Every structure is written in C-alpha cells, then in structure tokens.
Amino acid sequence: MSVTDKLLKVFLVDKQLRGLQSRLRAAEKFLSDQTGSLQQIESKKAALETQLRQLTAATSERQGEMARLDEKLKTVKERMDAAQTNKEYKAFLTEMNGFKEARDKVETEALEQMGKIDELKKQLAEMTTQRDDRQKVAKVADDDRSKRAAEIKDRLDELTKERATLAAEIPKEPLKTFELLIRARGDDAMAQIEIQDRKRHEYNCGSCMMSIPVETISSVLGSGRLTTCVSCGCILYVTEADAKSLQEPAGGKGKSRSSSAG
Numbered sequence: 422m423s424v425t426d427k428l429l430k431v432f433l434v435d436k437q438l439r440g441l442q443s444r445l446r447a448a449e450k451f452l453s454d455q456t457g458s459l460q461q462i463e464s465k466k467a468a469l470e471t472q473l474r475q476l477t478a479a480t481s482e483r484q485g486e487m488a489r490l491d492e493k494l495k496t497v498k499e500r501m502d503a504a505q506t507n508k509e510y511k512a513f514l515t516e517m518n519g520f521k522e523a524r525d526k527v528e529t530e531a532l533e534q535m536g537k538i539d540e541l542k543k544q545l546a547e548m549t550t551q552r553d554d555r556q557k558v559a560k561v562a563d564d565d566r567s568k569r570a571a572e573i574k575d576r577l578d579e580l581t582k583e584r585a586t587l588a589a590e591i592p593k594e595p596l597k598t599f600e601l602l603i604r605a606r607g608d609d610a611m612a613q614i615e616i617q618d619r620k621r622h623e624y625n626c627g628s629c630m631m632s633i634p635v636e637t638i639s640s641v642l643g644s645g646r647l648t649t650c651v652s653c654g655c656i657l658y659v660t661e662a663d664a665k666s667l668q669e670p671a672g673g674k675g676k677s678r679s680s681s682a683g
C-alpha cells in the first residue's frame with residue numbers, strides 16, 4: 422500500500438473524529454454561553470442587593486432621626502404648654518417650628534428612599550426570575566453536553582486507537598506534512614482527483630476544482646508518493662476504482678493483472 426493510500430485511511434478516520442468532536446464542541450459552546458450569561462445576571466443581582474442593603478440602612482437612619490425629632494417636639498410642646506410668658510411661649514414656638522421643618526425634610530427623604538427600595542425590590546425580583554430561567558437552560562445545556570460526550574466516548578476511543586495504529590505505519594515526513602495540512606485546511610487536506618474526461622486527459626482537484634496535468638496523475642498512480650495540488654496544496658489521491666480504470670488504456674481492453682480481474 423502506498424503512503425498516499427495509508428494517509429487517506431488516516432484522513433478518513435480524522436474526518437470522522439472531527440465530525441464527532443464538532444457536535445460536542447457545539448454543545449460545549451452553548452453551555453459556556455449560558456454559564457457566561459448566568460454569571461452576568463448573578464453580578465447584576467449582587468449589585469442590586471448591595472444597593473438595596475445600603476438604601477435600607479439609610480432609610481432606617483432617617484427613621485431614627487425622625488424618632489429623635491419627635492422626642493424633641495414632644496419636649497418643646499410640654500415646655501410650651503408650661504410657658505409663663507408670651508415671650509417664652511414664642512421662643513418655644515420658634516424652636517418647635519424648626520424641629521417640625523427638620524422632621525418634614527427627613528421624612529421626605531425617607532419616603533423617597535422607600536420608593537427607591539420598592540423599585541429595587543421589583544428589579545431584584547425580575548433578576549431572580551431571569552436567573553432561575555437561565556439556570557434551567559444552563560442545566561439542560563450541561564446535561565446535553567454530558568450526554569453527547571458519553572454518546573461519542575466509545576466511538577472516539579475506538580477511532581483514536583485506529584488512528585494511532587494507522588499513523589504508526591506512515592513514515593515521519595509525509596505524516597508531518599499531512600498533519601500540517603490538516604491544521605491548515607481541515608477536511609480539505611486531501612482531495613480526490615476527479616476524472617472529467619479520460620480520453621482528453623481532463624482531470625481536476627476535488628478540493629479547488631483546478632485542472633491537474635496528466636503527469637500528476639502518473640505520479641500519484643505510479644510511485645504512490647505524496648503528490649500535492651499545485652493550486653491549493655492539498656494531497657491528491659485517486660480512488661481504488663479510478664486507479665484501476667486509469668491503469669488500463671483509455672477505451673481499450675485492460676492489461677489485466679490477476680488481481681484486477683472482476
């Protein structure tokens with residue numbers, strides 16, 4: 422078996438491996454998108470919770486302040502009631518009005534804060550719903566990923582072993598060339614030579630579709646050494662059936678060898 426034939430076997434196994442892994446990668450990508458989005462929601466939620474805590478503390482400070490002012494108002498009111506002179510009474514009244522004004526201001530602030538607290542609580546509830554929904558999606562995505570990983574595991578192990586066995590048969594240099602091509606071109610690392618018109622010697626590369634000179638065909642068929650497409654650089658091969666027909670004279674009877682009979 423020629424190096425090209427051996428590489429083709431590795432190539433076909435690699436293709437299956439990539440196909441299997443790409444389905445798993447899609448599931449992994451979806452899962453990581455969900456996890457990322459979940460983290461964003463969690464951090465927004467945490468920020469809202471911090472705001473809510475701060476605002477709640479500020480509101481209770483205002484309420485404390487109001488209680489203190491109420492206490493002062495009560496005292497002044499008592500003193501006012503016990504006032505002996507008109508002057509004294511007026512002085513307490515001024516003081517009382519001052520406290521009342523301060524209390525109104527603090528109360529207004531407290532009410533504003535409570536309004537904000539209600540708003541924050543609403544946002545937080547919505548964020549919690551979003552988080553719960555996203556968690557459900559992430560859970561499904563995680564299950565799906567695990568399921569896919571489990572589904573392909575045996576086949577993946579099998580193919581990986583098969584690939585190692587096949588690759589061990591191939592000399593270092595061509596294998597290296599092949600692997601570089603795989604990295605650069607993936608499924609287009611190797612391409613079949615397509616026969617357009619045998620009699621007119623018209624062939625083309627199955628990857629880039631550019632025509633291939635007949636010498637290239639001879640090179641692939643004859644030596645079986647690595648032959649690349651001059652246009653796209655992929656490793657060219659011919660299928661077994663094509664090789665058989667190409668080795669017979671065009672339109673003529675085959676120079677039949679015992680192995681090619683059938």
Ligand SMILES: [Zn+2]
Nearest residue numbers: 626629650653
């Ligand atoms: Zn090509």
